[in-house]
Amino acid sequence: MKIGVFDSGVGGLTVLRALLRRVPADYIYLGDTARLPYGAKSRETVGRYAVSSAKFLVEEQGAEFLVIACNTASALALDAIRDAVTVPVVGVVETGANAADASSRTRDVLVIATAATVASHAYAAACGERQLRAIEKACPLLVPLVEEGWIEHAVTAEVLRIYMAELMEQARAAGLDADTLVLGCTHYPLLRAQIEKAVPEKLRVIDSAEVTADQVAARLGMGGDGIEASAKFFATDSVAKFRALGSRFLGREIDGVELVELGG
Amino acid sequence: MKIGVFDSGVGGLTVLRALLRRVPADYIYLGDTARLPYGAKSRETVGRYAVSSAKFLVEEQGAEFLVIACNTASALALDAIRDAVTVPVVGVVETGANAADASSRTRDVLVIATAATVASHAYAAACGERQLRAIEKACPLLVPLVEEGWIEHAVTAEVLRIYMAELMEQARAAGLDADTLVLGCTHYPLLRAQIEKAVPEKLRVIDSAEVTADQVAARLGMGGDGIEASAKFFATDSVAKFRALGSRFLGREIDGVELVELGG
Numbered sequence: 001m002k003i004g005v006f007d008s009g010v011g012g013l014t015v016l017r018a019l020l021r022r023v024p025a026d027y028i029y030l031g032d033t034a035r036l037p038y039g040a041k042s043r044e045t046v047g048r049y050a051v052s053s054a055k056f057l058v059e060e061q062g063a064e065f066l067v068i069a070c071n072t073a074s075a076l077a078l079d080a081i082r083d084a085v086t087v088p089v090v091g092v093v094e095t096g097a098n099a100a101d102a103s104s105r106t107r108d109v110l111v112i113a114t115a116a117t118v119a120s121h122a123y124a125a126a127c128g129e130r131q132l133r134a135i136e137k138a139c140p141l142l143v144p145l146v147e148e149g150w151i152e153h154a155v156t157a158e159v160l161r162i163y164m165a166e167l168m169e170q171a172r173a174a175g176l177d178a179d180t181l182v183l184g185c186t187h188y189p190l191l192r193a194q195i196e197k198a199v200p201e202k203l204r205v206i207d208s209a210e211v212t213a214d215q216v217a218a219r220l221g222m223g224g225d226g227i228e229a230s231a232k233f234f235a236t237d238s239v240a241k242f243r244a245l246g247s248r249f250l251g252r253e254i255d256g257v258e259l260v261e262l263g264g
Numbered sequence: 265m266k267i268g269v270f271d272s273g274v275g276g277l278t279v280l281r282a283l284l285r286r287v288p289a290d291y292i293y294l295g296d297t298a299r300l301p302y303g304a305k306s307r308e309t310v311g312r313y314a315v316s317s318a319k320f321l322v323e324e325q326g327a328e329f330l331v332i333a334c335n336t337a338s339a340l341a342l343d344a345i346r347d348a349v350t351v352p353v354v355g356v357v358e359t360g361a362n363a364a365d366a367s368s369r370t371r372d373v374l375v376i377a378t379a380a381t382v383a384s385h386a387y388a389a390a391c392g393e394r395q396l397r398a399i400e401k402a403c404p405l406l407v408p409l410v411e412e413g414w415i416e417h418a419v420t421a422e423v424l425r426i427y428m429a430e431l432m433e434q435a436r437a438a439g440l441d442a443d444t445l446v447l448g449c450t451h452y453p454l455l456r457a458q459i460e461k462a463v464p465e466k467l468r469v470i471d472s473a474e475v476t477a478d479q480v481a482a483r484l485g486m487g488g489d490g491i492e493a494s495a496k497f498f499a500t501d502s503v504a505k506f507r508a509l510g511s512r513f514l515g516r517e518i519d520g521v522e523l524v525e526l527g528g
Contacts, residue, residue, distance in 0.1 A: 034309050035299065042502040045298050144408040155422055162419070238306040263527075 001025040001220070004063030005231075006053050008036040010242060011143075011186035012069030013249035015092065018213035019067065020229045023222060027231035028061045031246070032262065034236035037143070038072035039114035046116075050077035051084045052262045056234075058085045067216060068092065071113055071185050071208070075122030090216060092208045093117075096182045097126035099211035103204050104132055108176040110167055110203070111136045112195075113184030114143065123184055135176055136184070137167045146187045147245065152194065160191070160198040168200070182206045190249070233257040265289040265484070268327030269495075270317050272300040274506060275407075275450035276333030277513035279356065282477035283331065284493045288486060291495035292325045295510070296526065298500035301407070302336040303378035310380075314341035315348045316526045320498075322349045331480060332356065335377055335449050335472070339386030354480060356472045357381075360446045361390035363475035367468050368396055372440040374431055374467070375400045376459075377448030378407065387448055399440055400448070401431045410451045411509065416458065424455070424462040432464070446470045454513070497521040 003025040005016045009032070016029050032038075032053050038046045050073040057063040066089045068074045068081065074091030082089050100109045109132050111123040118138040127134035142163075145156045171178050181203045183189060189207045196205055217223025235242040239257040246254045267289045269280045273296070280293050296302075296317050302310045314337040321327040330353045332338045332345065338355030346353050364373045373396050375387040382402040391398035406427075409420045435442050445467045447453060453473045460469055481487025499506040503521035510518045 034305060037301075041298060042505075045501055140412055141405070141408050141414075144405050148404055150405075155419060155426070158419055158422070237309055241306075 001065065001222075002061070002063050003027050003065045003067060003216070004054075004057030004061060005029045005067045005069050006032075006050070006057060006073070007070040007186060008032050008038040008049070008072065010246040010249045013246050014186050014189045014209040015067060015069035015212050016231060017250050018209040019216060020231065021227055022213040022224060023217045023220060024224060024227050024229050027229060028057055028063055028234070029231055030057055030234045030260070031242055032236050033238070033242055034262075038070060039116040039143075041116065043076045043120070046072055047077040047080040051080050054081045054085050054089070056260065056262060058087055063087060065220070066090070067212065069186055069212070071117045075117045075120040090212070090219070092186065092212050093122045093126050093184070095212040095215045096184060096206060096208045097123065097130055097132070098215060099206045100127060100132055100180050100182050101130040103206060104180040106177045106179045107131060108133045108171070108178040109180040109182060110134070110171060110178045111182045111184045112139045112163070112167065112188065114138060115140050117184055123182065133176060135167065135171050135174055135178070137163065137170065139163045142191060143185065143187045146190050149248070151190055156191065157194060157198070160194055164195075164198040178203065180204050180206060183208055234260045236260055236262050265329065265486075266325070266327050267291050267329045267331060267480075268318075268321030268325060269293045269331045269333050270296075270314070270321060270337070271334040271450060272296050272302040272313075272336065274510040274513045277510050278450050278453045278473040279331060279333035279476050280495060281514050282473040283480060284495065285491055286477040286487050286489065287481045287484060288488060288491050288493050291493060292321055292327055292498070293495055294321055294498045294524070295506055296500050297502070297506055298526075302334060303380040303407070305380065307340045307384070310336055311341040311344040315344050318345045318349050318353070320524065320526060322351055327351060329484070330354070331476065333450055333476070335381045339381045339384040354476070354483070356450065356476050357386045357390050357448070359476040359479045360448060360470060360472045361387065361394055361396070362479060363470045364391060364396055364444050364446050365394040367470060368444040370441045370443045371395060372397045372435070372442040373444040373446060374398070374435060374442045375446045375448045376403045376427070376431065376452065378402060379404050381448055387446065397440060399431065399435050399438055399442070401427065401434065403427045406455060407449065407451045410454050413512070415454055420455065421458060421462070424458055428459075428462040442467065444468050444470060447472055498524045500524055500526050
């Protein structure tokens, strides 16, 4: 079984990391680093980039199953990807909403994500389909803080305190009694411990990487634990940067990244 | 006189803003927003993007003079742009280094910029050509803080305090007696007051937008003050986002942004 995992950059490696331990398969990871970040781009541009990336994984690399480990692409381009390839496609917005659905008793959930993911209201829509009310909040500083490596840092704690206070106030104003917080960006699992400290205890934090791996395992009927699957890595820009930054997300050294040219 | 001003996004509008007041001309501004940020990309990718953008301004829009208001493109692609077009080309790295040369008595200068600009060591090279010693420091959180609108914010003050303390320590360790600090990113002029508070008083802060406008005026022999020149705006991604975010950088409302497709 060949599983393609796609993200605009290295963030999706948190999803791959969870998959490698849970689902035995040959993985092909593509980071479209030449065109990142998708988060600030329009639906049309993200669609074009995501479709060419998905086609590379399926048509050139033989992926039989696709995991869209990029919230922006899942939010803006999942239908376009499904139209463009013939293999099953799972996106992290759906898996996050599924997990929120399973977790929430009050049926009120909170979502934090990048500006583009929030602007798309993809989480609110996916939650709505599952009879959940959702409040979404953009947290644009969290990705650069993670990429700066300021994980356990006072500045990050203060930024999280501000963002989370604003989110709680939004929820209060809207009359929500939320019991679940979805991390709607693949960078955020690295901040999970800090986020849990910054929110009320009653909020269960949904880590998109973990829940995506669980759901892929369930869907393929072949999950396990402590598996050590293997992966090949492709990037559309500097392989050295991909390796250097990516190791933090994958939790181990990355070797053998191959450069690929996908055009405009 | 038609002057083309190019940046990967809206940051270069700080340069356009200074030009509009100093140099009477018809301006054409291009923000290559579909492919931003250049800051995290390789020399080859930045070169390809910058050349296609420069050709659009000269060949399709009739620019007779080009200002590369993007530090990353000036650092990584100035020669490629000069090879690709027949009009004079001025880049913000050169203008910043010229201003540092004019300002510094100790001949030791400090530069803050994005990670890619620093990795290119373009400022150190340009300063070296002018018999200046330079220490460069990457400050990757400043652009997202500006774009979040956290200009006069305690978190930004704390991030600046940390970055500037690290920079002063680097300078001390290298034995530099710096008297000049170059803002090597077009977003940084918006933080100029906060940066001046975070550094020793003896450091003169060089604002790349202001000094670029001064040098273009001198080169064309047609500078003034209190001029109100006009500009046309082009972006390669969402014109709505360009308008919304850009107004902060230009210091006034932007209307009539045109979408342009430059390919990959």
